């Protein structure tokens with residue numbers, strides 16, 4: 001896919017970079033009258049060169065962000081980003097776009113908050129409107145145990161300097177008038193907590209923004225070209241085999257989300273990853289009724305209203321491994337039944353479509369940003385159900401690892417060694433619901 005340069009409302013601004021936004025009235029007027037003809041492409045579609053300094057496998061948000069930060073922060077521009085499909089067509093274009101940094105452990109707080117800070121300046125940095133909206137993320141408690149656990153979690157989150165507030169049912173009702181707070185419900189609202197800096201962003205725009213900015217710095221984005229193997233000589237990676245032939249590379253970085261296990265297998269090692277389908281649904285557009293993101297671990301539901309007015313609802317992951325971008329019907333069925341109890345108005349919504357993505361989950365629900373048993377081959381994966389929010393931070397620290405062959409201090413806890421050394425970062429509580 002080659003998005004026109006005007007995508008995201010940045011008409012005629014190709015070439016303007018470096019954090020300065022300049023809106024040209026003339027170019028806006030020209031594009032308004034152009035009948036959408038003769039728009040420049042936002043990125044090229046080059047044939048692969050025989051060799052690159054760095055090959056990145058996977059043109060999702062994380063892979064594209066990695067290329068962007070390698071080029072912009074480290075001056076490494078002889079890069080190819082290769083994808084078996086179209087850029088942003090994996091989980092990046094399939095997720096429910098929730099962004100927050102309210103994780104329990106210090107290690108997670110550091111990386112997700114690093115990401116949050118980058119989100120806060122991303123549209124300006126990329127000169128591309130990512131539609132980042134800090135509308136707040138509110139997580140519900142439905143039992144006394146959950147309520148107490150949340151109170152403890154909020155204290156831990158605040159100790160890391162991250163905003164978080166406990167709410168009682170009356171405060172929740174004030175923020176979300178459409179929620180049913182009747183205590184006799186199957187999932188009674190007993191409290192919750194909110195991160196007001198949390199919110200959403202437009203997923204495609206994030207991929208397009210990074211792609212355009214990386215392409216501008218000379219990065220080749222090669223779509224519809226699956227990586228089928230690795231060139232490895234004496235334990236050192238020398239390049240990749242692809243559907244378009246072999247491409248040599250000084251370094252290879254894999255960011256292939258749900259396919260991480262399959263791609264690692266091509267390089268001859270195993271990752272502690274399971275891949276499972278995770279589903280979401282979207283309704284017809286309706287008038288604004290919800291201006292905050294709601295998450296519920298017990299119901300396994302997360303919902304927000306898009307700028308178009310659609311209700312975007314996320315369901316859970318299937319309980320078995322799989323590589324289909326669809327899941328079992330029972331999962332959204334169960335979630336919707338509970339969601340309608342909490343939000344009776346949803347019973348009148350027509351759902352337009354549902355879809356799935358393949359999420360890669362580690363045993364401790366934390367990601368991997370690491371060197372591998374093969375020299376100069378790096379993996380970034382295991383973001384599971386919650387890696388969209390990490391896109392800028394993940395790309396930023398992964399670029400550091402690739403450029404310096406040593407992890408950024410934020411990424412040190414996320415190396416593969418933790419599974420043999422026993423330094424797991426158990427985020428099942430904070431990542432308990434897909435988001």
Ligand SMILES: Cc1cc2nc3c(=O)[nH]c(=O)nc-3n(C[C@H](O)[C@H](O)[C@H](O)COP(=O)(O)OP(=O)(O)OC[C@H]3O[C@@H](n4cnc5c(N)ncnc54)[C@H](O)[C@@H]3O)c2cc1C
Nearest residue numbers: 058060062084090091092095096098227357387388389435
């Ligand atoms: C339904 C759903 C809802 C979600 N909701 C949220 C949310 O609200 N908030 C949140 O933070 N996270 C959420 N996530 C998780 C989030 O989407 C992912 O963690 C994140 O998008 C991963 O980004 P990525 O760039 O690593 O992966 P992807 O976007 O999946 O990119 C990986 C790319 O690798 C390519 N690839 C794979 N194999 C090969 C190969 N052999 N050769 C070449 N290319 C290859 C794929 O085609 C793909 O484009 C959700 C996920 C799903 C499925």
